[in-house]
Amino acid sequence: MNMTERFRPHRPGPDGTKPHAVIIGAGVGGLATGALLAARGYQVTIFDPLDAPGGRAYAYRQDGFVFDAGPTIITAPWLFEELWRDCGGRLADDVEFRENTPFYKIRFDDGSVFNYSGDREAMEQEVARFEPDDVKGYRSFMDESRRIYEVAFEQLAAKPFHSISFTAKVLARLVRLGGYRSVYSVVASHFKNEKLRNIFSFHPLLIGGNPFSATSFYCLIAHLEGKYGVHYAVGGTNALVRGIASLVTRNGGTIRLKETVETILTKGNRATGIRLSSGEEVSADLVVSNCDPASTYGKLLRDHKRKRWTDRKIARGDYSMSLFVWYFGTNRRYDDVYHHTMVFGPRYKGLLDDIFKKKVLAEDFSLYLHRPSASDPSLAPEGCDAFYVLSPVPNLASKTDWQEIAKRYRKKVEQRLEETLLPELNKHIVTSRVTTPVDFHDRLLSWEGAAFALEPKLLQSAWFRPHNKSEELENLYLCGAGTHPGAGLPGVVCSARIVADMVPDPKAFSDRRNGGDTFQ
Structure with a gap:
């Protein structure tokens, strides 16, 4: 059964006896929040525009290869064990984690290599x-x-x-x-x-x-x-996503895919539901946004008067870099290439200045090469290898024309890999796809095509970051990479935990809500 079939959009409404929590976005943060709220007794409905859960942790499947779209490194495995436990399950029954030893290999431009591990000696x-x-x-x-x-x-x-x-x-x-x-x-x-x-x-x-x-x-x-x-999930990170999605549905939640939320509905200073691009309106007792906070406030609440996260403040924020990612499969194995390899270029600070400060696309780059089939051959056909290579690049504030430059940039990355780790690569590629900052903007609805929302600087962290309980509206909560504590799988799972701990006890909702009121 494919993911679209397993989580086919279906529309049973709230059962009338439980308070309804609507979650915007089926990324890891939204799914984890949904799983926890469903386990607490909420009727949960999650909406996502993609055809399968995952958001940035989506998986591409083509020509017999499986490519995790985004996160590949799993740390803090106990956070997922606790998530399963609190949702009435056991992580080991659904997902298998295995440790990478060493964690990474780091290759410098002169060919020297550092093996980075957790072994102090x-x-x-x-x-x-x-x-x-x-x-x-x-x-x-x-x-x-x-x-x-x-x-x-x-x-x-x-x-x-x-x-x-x-x-x-x-x-x-x-x-x-x-x-x-x-x-x-x-x-x-x-x-x-x-x-x-x-x-x-x-x-x-x-x-x-x-x-x-x-x-x-x-x-x-x-x-x-x-x-x-440092761990990986057998079957890829998206296997972890599928496991969290199953926690949602096991506890009575609904995941509606290929559904784009256009607006968060409000009444006075309260969030009351959402409107889909189809025009359908869905009422809710509380709304949780797993979207980029800049998109939550700047798009989904564009018509609502805001005090803190105004259009001006959103525009003045410093957003993370974006990513150029090339996914490819080969008809041979490169068994001397490790699961995680950092391929540093000739510059460090200068390149980061170009990406974050000058916002220009440099001629040189540093790369992260992911070869999951080194540890899990099931992700590629027999005798083949699955890869993705990631290059940090400026977000769309750089005005780079990715439609014009993507093909040439991909070729440069290919040449670099041939020179360093993957000899004769161009002769062995059998499947390929590319993601650019435009995809982050258009497909994942990320502000300025930033891959990780707001940059994690001191004055954009903790209290200075968009709060998990919205400063603008009652009954609106935020989870995911753009809110506290920040990006990365541990961060987004922690954000889900924060939201689940902050929302009202579902038992506290008055029967009066059946008359149209929401809990305050």
């Missing part, structure tokens, strides 16, 4: 190969990463920053953590070797941040990975 040996004097710095950096993790992730990631008093209460701790510093500046204070500085500072790029401006809170990723490992 092996990591110290790798660091020593590059700069023996930096072993001490590695130890002190990992200690700092742990301290940041213990506050920024363990204590604050699942807490809503919608209250000034709460924010003020934790501000001193945030200042002590040095959140005003950038990730790169923290790393540079521990390491002398420039390659090592790049190795230990690139992680914010995985969630849309520039290491030279992303708040140092994201240094926590090193400890998170080291403590819990």
Whole structure:
């Protein structure tokens, strides 16, 4: 049974006995929120314009290959175990996680390679190969990463920053953590070797941040990975998506696909439902948006008078970079290529300046090469390999004409891979597709084609990020990459948990709502 059949749009309305939660977007954040709310006793309906759940974690299936469209790295596996538990299931019954060891291989432009893992002794040996004097710095950096993790992730990631008093209460701790510093500046204070500085500072790029401006809170990723490992889902990340979607439907929720939400309906200062592009209106006791917050406020609430997230504020935001992604399959296997490989180009800071500040498409690039069939041969036909290669690029504020340049850019990426990791690649490609920033804008409804919503800078994090409980409307909540705590699979699952904890107990809804009122 294919995904479109399994989650075919169907229209049973709310059963009349449960409060109705409408969720806009079937990405991981929307699905996780829907699963938790359904388990709590809400009647849940999720709407999504695509033909299968997943959003950025969609899967392309063509010519016998399976390509995860977006996320490929799973950290914090316990968050998913807790999600299944709270929805009445067991993760291991639906999804199998396996650990990558090492986590990544990092290839520099001169051909040198660093094997990045969670083994402290092996990591110290790798660091020593590059700069023996930096072993001490590695130890002190990992200690700092742990301290940041213990506050920024363990204590604050699942807490809503919608209250000034709460924010003020934790501000001193945030200042002590040095959140005003950038990730790169923290790393540079521990390491002398420039390659090592790049190795230990690139992680914010995985969630849309520039290491030279992303708040140092994201240094926590090193400890998170080291403590819990880097995993993949057998069958691809979309297998995890399908599992979360099944939690929704098992608890009575409905997923309506190929349905685009055009407007969030309001009455006074309350969200009361949604209007679809077909003209159908669906009433709700609460609305949860898994959309990019800029699109939520700038498009879905374009006719509603807003106090904080005005059109001007949205336009002045700093949005993450976008991505150029090439998915391809080969009729041979490249068994010496690892599951996750970072292919660094000749420049680091200069390239990031071009992407984030100057917003120009540079001639050089750094790449992330994903070869899932290295660990899971089921994702490609026998004797073949499935790949995707990702290049961080400016978002659509760059005015790059991707229709004109995409083919040439793809060819440059192909040549680079042939020179470095995949000899004679052009002779072995049997299937191919490309995603550009235009696809993020048009297909995923992402503001400016940004791949990760707002850039995770200090003044766009925590209280400064769009709140999980909307500042503009009662009964409206936000989940996903653009709200607190931010992008990445752990972030969006935490956002779902925050929303599920904040919404009213469904038992608290009065029978009066059957007369047309919603809970306040």
